[in-house]
Structure formats: structure tokens, C-alpha cells
Amino acid sequence: MFGAFERAVALRYLRARKGERFVSIIAIFSLVGIALGVATLIIVMAVMNGFRQDLIGRIIGLNGHLIVQPASGNRLPDHAGLVARLRALPGLTQVAPIVEGQLLVTSEAGGAAGALVRGIAPADLRARTTIAFSLRRGTLDDFKDQDALVMGQRLAIRMGVRVGDRVSLVLPQARGSDFTAAPKLRSFQVVALFDVGMPEYDNRHLFIPLAAAQDFFGLGDAVSQVEILVADPTQVRGVTEAVRAAIGAQPLRIADWQDTNSTMYAAVVVERNVMFLILTMIILVAAFNIISSLIMLVKDKGRDIAILRTMGATRGAVLRIFLLCGGSVGCGGTLIGFALGLSVCLNFENLRAAILALRGTPFFSQELLFIVQLPAVVDPREVVQVLVMGLALSLLATIYPSWRAARIDPAQALRHG
Template sequence: MFGAFERMVAWRYLRARKGERFVSVTAAFSLAGIALGVAALIIVMAVMNGFRQDLVGRIIGLNGHLTVQPEKGRALPDHAALAAKLRGLPGVEQASPTVEGQVLLTGESGGAGGGLVRGIAPEDLRARAVIARGIRRGSLGDFGGEDTVVVGIRLAGRMGLRLGDRLTLVLPQARGADFSVAPKQRGFRVVAMFEIGMPEYDSRQVFIPLQAAQEFFGLGEAVSQVELLVADPTQVAPVTVAVRAALAGQPLRIADWQGANSSIYAAVVVERNVMFLILTLIVVVAAFNIISSLTMLVKDKGRDIAILRTMGAGSGAILRIFLLCGATVGCGGTLIGFALGLGIATNFDVLRAWLLALEGTPFFRPELLFLTQLPAVVEPREVATVLAMGLGLSLLATLYPSWRAARIDPAQALRHG
């Protein structure tokens, strides 16, 4: 497409020579602007993806991606057959019968407070990745039997609990078959403490074995709900449709995490899209800089263009020369920004550790420390979109100045040059 003559002339125009440095400096700033814009877009989108992934994991890591509950009442009797049926559906990785309820917690040191108790089978709790990797003290291997409990580390700190201490659960109104309203209490031994970085969970969540929870809440063999974990939480909608179809006609209520946390999820999606739009404007501004620098280059080289035309260069050759000048700046800046952004995003953990060590002091409050551990998730489709957008804007920015250069009248340019 570009001949040797056109490449040579374009390169000579881009080089800074005495008396022409302003145009070259402007072109250099245009290249830097589009490079920084593309790099910032790739880095910020990767961090936003990491934030969304981490937030989704924290929100639904304890609650399950899907819940199946009785439509009326609080007991789900035939949960074993129901869980087995749900495990066979495509996309479902885990189906865990659970018991959930609010209780009063009291510790050996006299601390007391409210908490949310969740009864779950020990093997199902160990399979919850967000809990398994969040254990700070003790071991999930000790969770089992009838009198063990796993608590949030902030709850343990507030109540002065240590490993091996007894935590008493008090149910203000026992709900057994005898309809007794006498308070019911039971002691459990603390075997592990977890921290997932979300205060609402770390400060009030308590896990006890499923059988102990059934006895404590007077449910017999029934459970409160069946929680499902799916392979891809962001694609929970098709699984929800499959679950509804499999359980059609049964008096059950089915809810997924996106519906239960719709406001939070919508806010994250909107913020991500707004950030993409704002950072795209940086690339657009850089593309306008290419237009201005190329326009100044055309004006500065008006006499040279006229001489080239009189020597036999056609308007198409002039058009291609300035297209090549603009494309070198724009596409070169886009590729530099692509390499820079991808390099930083893929090595974000190393860079973050270096910055934290350089700072020396934490710049987040303790309850927000999880923000310093956010991953950067690079999605190839997004990177390809940013790269295509940068290249497209760069090429579009060169069209008008190049067209103006090709339309210069040699006689007028020499007469007024």
C-alpha cells in the first residue's frame, strides 16, 4: 500500500530538524497521550474486573449462588433427594442443605451479641473456597461432630474468644414441636476463625454442623434451604432457568444472587461502564491531538507538497504520505499503550506489593484492607476492543488532514509559500 518513496518522505517529515521541532514535539506528545490513554484504559478495566470478581466472590461465597427454599413455612423436609437432583443439573457444582437462624451469642469472658448461625455439613463447608482460604486460626479439619463452631475473626475479637473457648448460642424462643417459648441454649467449642474481608460476615457469621443446627432449631430432619454453587457465578441466569424447569410444580421459592443483590451488582456494572466511557474520552482527546499535529504538519509542509506535486507525485501519493505520518503516531502510540497496559495489568500483584512497601503505612482502614489485595483480571475480549478502538480512532484522525494535504493546489502553495 505504501511505496518506498512515500515511506521515506513520511519518515523525513516526522523527524525533528532545526527550525521544525515544534511540529515534531507536538507529534511526540500526541503519541504519548494516546499511549497513556490506551494503557490507562487496559489497566483500569483489569482492576475493575478484579474488583467485580472479588466483590462477587465475597458477597456470594457464604450465601451460595442459588437458593431453593420452601414457599411456605421454614422447613424443607425432603432435602436429600432434592439436593441429589440438583447436583445432576448442568453447571451446578455443589448443592448444600443448610439451616439458618438469628441467635444471641455469649462467650466465656462475658461478651455477648447477636449473630447469624448457619448449619452446614462439614464437607460442604470445607468445599467453600472463600472460607477455606480465609481461615486465620485453627483448622477446618477440626470442624465436625456435635459441639464445634467456626466464627468470624472480628466476632471472636469483639467477644474475646480464643481457640478452644466455649461459645454459647441462645435461642430466645425455642421452636420445637411442643411450642415452648422457654429460651434454649447450647455451648460449642471454637475450632477455627475465618476472615474474608467483609465486616458484615466477619463480625456476625457462625458455622455449626448441620445436625447440631437441626436439633438446636427444632427442625428434626428438615433444613431451611438448599444452597447451590455454580461453575460461573456471572452466568447464573441459565442455571436458574434449568433449576426452575427441574422443580416446576413444586412449592419452592428459587432465588439467585444477582436478584438478591441486584442493587450492588448493578452499581458495579454501571461504575465499570462509566469508567470505560471516561477513559475512552482520554483516547479521543489524544486522537484530536493527532489531528491538530498533522494539520500543523500539512500547513508547515505546504511548499514541499507543491514541489512534490510539480515533480510528478500524484494526490494519492501525498494522501498516503500523510496517512503514514498520522498512522505512525497514532498506531505507534496505541501499540505502546497496549504493551504498557498489558505489562502492568499482568504484573499488578508485584507492582502493588512494591507500592505498599514504598508507602510504608496502610492507606486503607482495617475493614477495607481487602482493597489492597484486589486482583487484576485481564479479559482478552476487552483488551482486543481497546486495541481496535485505539487503532480505529488513530486512523480516522489522519483522514481529514491527509485529504486536505492531497487537495493543496501547487500553484497557490508556491505563490503564497
């Protein structure tokens, strides 16, 4: 497409000579601007992907990807057959019956707080990696006795509770045999503390064995709901139909994590899209700089263009010369930004450790400490999208100045040059 003559002239025009350094400096700034814009966009999108993945993992790690609940009331009787049918479905990693309820928890140190207690089988709790990997004290191996309890570390600190201490769960809604209000109270021993990094969970969640929860809430063999974990949480909508078919005509309601956390999920998606749009403006501004530098180059080289035309260069040759000039700056900057962005993402852990070491003290509050630990998740499709967008904008920015250069009349240029 580009001949040796056109490449040689374009290279000569890009070189800074005495009296022409200003145009070259603008071209260098354009290259740096596009490189920084592309690199920043790749890095920020990777960090946003890590933020979304980490946040969703923390949320659904405690609540499950799919929840099967009674259409009315809070009792799901005869759940054993339903659990067996669901466990036979492909793509499901866990099917766990759950008992859930609100109550008051008190400690011997005098602390008291409202909490959300969840009854779950010990094997199912140990399989929840979000809890297993976030233990700060104790071990889930001790979560086997009927009086065992696992609680959030922030709640434990607030109540002055440590592993081995006993706490009391108080259920105000219980009723006695004479139909008078009678709170129900039961003592449990704290065997482990967890900290998933989200105060709304660490401050109010408790886990007790499923059988103990059924007895405490008076449900007998019934449960409150069945939670399902799937292999790929992003494809949960496709699994919902298979779960619905397995349920059959039972009056049950199915909700996935996107429905139950719709506000937070929508906020993350909107923030990510807005960030992409804002950072794209950086590349767009750099592309306008290419237009400015090329227009100045065409104006500066008007006499040279006229001489080339009189020597036999065609309009197409002049057009390709300036396309090559602008394309070299834009595409070169895009490729440099691509390499820089990927290098930062691939070495994100080392860079973060170096920044924290230089800082010396954490610059995030304890509630937002998990942000410092975010991974950079590179999505190849997004990287290709950014790369194509950078190359396209760079090439589009060269079209008008190159067309103006090709339209220069040699006689007029030599007469007024």
C-alpha cells in the same frame, strides 16, 4: 498501499529539523498521550475485573450461587430427594442443605452480639474454599462434633473469644410446652475463626453442624434452604432452568446470586462501565492532538506539497503521505500502550509488592485491606477492544488533515508561500 516514495516523504516530515521542532514535539506528546491512555485503560479494566471477581467470590462463597427456598415459610421438608436430583445435574459443584436463622450469641467474657447462624454439613463447609482459605485460627477438621462452631474473626475479637472458648447461642423466639415465651439456649465450642476480608460477613456469621442447627431451631429433618454452587458463576442463569426442571411442580422459589446481590452487582457493573468511558476520553484527547499536529504540519509544508504536486505527485499520494504521518504516531502510541499495559498487568504482583515495600506502612484501612490484594485479571476480549479502539481513533484523526493536504492548490500555495 503505501509506496516507497510516500514512506520516504512521510518519514522526512516526521523528523524534526531546525525550525520545525515544535510540530515534532506536539507529535511526540500525541504519541505519549495515546500510549498512556491505552495502557491506563488496559490496566484499570484488568484491576476492575479482579475487583469484581474477588468481590463476587467472597459474596457467593458464603451464600452459594443458587438458593432453593420454600415459597412460603422457612421449612423445606423432604429435602433429601430434592438434593439427590440436583446432585445428578451436570455443571453443579456442590448442593448443600442449609439451616439459617438470626439469634443472639454471648461469651463468657461478657460479650454479646446479634449474629446469623448457618447450619451446614461438615463436609460441605470444608468444601467451601472461601472459608477454607480464609481461616485465621483453628482448623475445619475439628468441625465435626455437635457443639462445634466456626465464627468470623472480627466477631470473635469484638466478643473477646478465642479458639477453644465456649459461646452460648440464644434463640428468643423459642416457646415452651405451655405456649409461653421461653428463650432457648445452647453452648458451643469455637473451633476455628475465619476472615474473608468483608466486615459485613466477618462481624456476624457463624457456622454450626447441620444436625445441631436442625435440633436447635426445632426443624426436625427439615432445612431452611438448599444452596447450589456451579462451575461457572457467570453462567448461573443457564443453570437455573435445569434446576427448575429438576424441582418440578414443588412450591419452591429459586434465586441466584445476581438476584440476591443485585444492588452491589449493578454498582460494580456501572462503575466499571463509567471508568471505561472516562478513560476512553484520554485516548480521544490524544487523538485530537494528532489532528492539531497534522493540521500544523500541513500548514507548515504547504509549499513543499505544492512542489510535489507540480513534480507529478497525485492528490492520492499526498493523502497517503499524511495518513502515514498521523497513522505512525497514533498506531505507534497505541501499540506502545498495549505493550506497556500488558507488561504492568502480567507483573502486577511484583509491582504491588515493590510499592508496599517502598511505602512501608499500609495506606488502606483494615476494612479495605482486601483491595491491596486484588489480582489483575486480563480479559483478552477487552484488550482487543481497547486495541481496536485506539487504532481506529488514531486513523480517523488523520483523515481530515490528510484530505486538507490533498486539496491544496499548487498555484495558490506557491503564490502565497
